[in-house]
Amino acid sequence: MGKFGKVLLVALLLGIGFWSFQPQKAEAARTPWVKPYFASSACKVRIWTDATTYTKRAKTVDFTVEQNGKCGKLKYEATLIPIGVDFFKTSQAFGTFSRITPIKKLSVDIPFYKKRGSDSVVGVNLETSSTGKFLGMVRSELLHIHKQ
Numbered sequence: 843m844g845k846f847g848k849v850l851l852v853a854l855l856l857g858i859g860f861w862s863f864q865p866q867k868a869e870a871a872r873t874p875w876v877k878p879y880f881a882s883s884a885c886k887v888r889i890w891t892d893a894t895t896y897t898k899r900a901k902t903v904d905f906t907v908e909q910n911g912k913c914g915k916l917k918y919e920a921t922l923i924p925i926g927v928d929f930f931k932t933s934q935a936f937g938t939f940s941r942i943t944p945i946k947k948l949s950v951d952i953p954f955y956k957k958r959g960s961d962s963v964v965g966v967n968l969e970t971s972s973t974g975k976f977l978g979m980v981r982s983e984l985l986h987i988h989k990q
Contacts (some may be wrong), residue, residue: 857912870982875910878968879978885913889964896987898954903985907939915940915971916930922948924960925984929977950987959989 854966871894892904907918915938922932932954935946950962964982969975 850942870950871982873980876980878980880975881913881968881977885977886910886949887968887980889966889980891964891982891985893983894899894983896950896985898988898990900987901950901951903964904945904947905982906943906945908942909939911941916977917942917969917971918966920946920948920966922950922962923965924954924962927960929952948955952990955987956990957985961985962987
């Protein structure tokens with residue numbers, strides 16, 4: 843093999859190596875705008891998550907809750923809820939927001955997910971900040987959490 847052939851082979855191998863080690867792009871998920879059950883018809887919220895599939899390397903589900911500005915200041919309590927295991931809830935996040943929450947994290951690095959994978963949702967209970975009136979629960983898109 844000539845010098846040109848060796849250079850071409852090395853370049854090809856390097857190209858394949860760089861291509862195969864590219865990080866996979868995360869696909870964020872967003873729900874459509876929904877009206878919490880007990881909210882006024884103008885109030886709409888949606889949930890963003892950082893992905894829809896979480897591999898065994900994942901440690902958290904990152905999410906935000908956004909409202910359309912017609913709900914007033916809201917209190918929220920968010921929980922990761924495995925589908926079909928309604929009595930079980932994982933870590934929680936709490937707070938208030940007027941437009942969008944900061945990025946919050948719910949852990950999947952817990953015994954439940956370490957022993958088995960589970961389709962889950964981020965469930966967010968909402969209430970008004972001023973009166974504490976319960977507005978309802980909104981849920982994220984379905985999340986596929988692999989065995990950790």
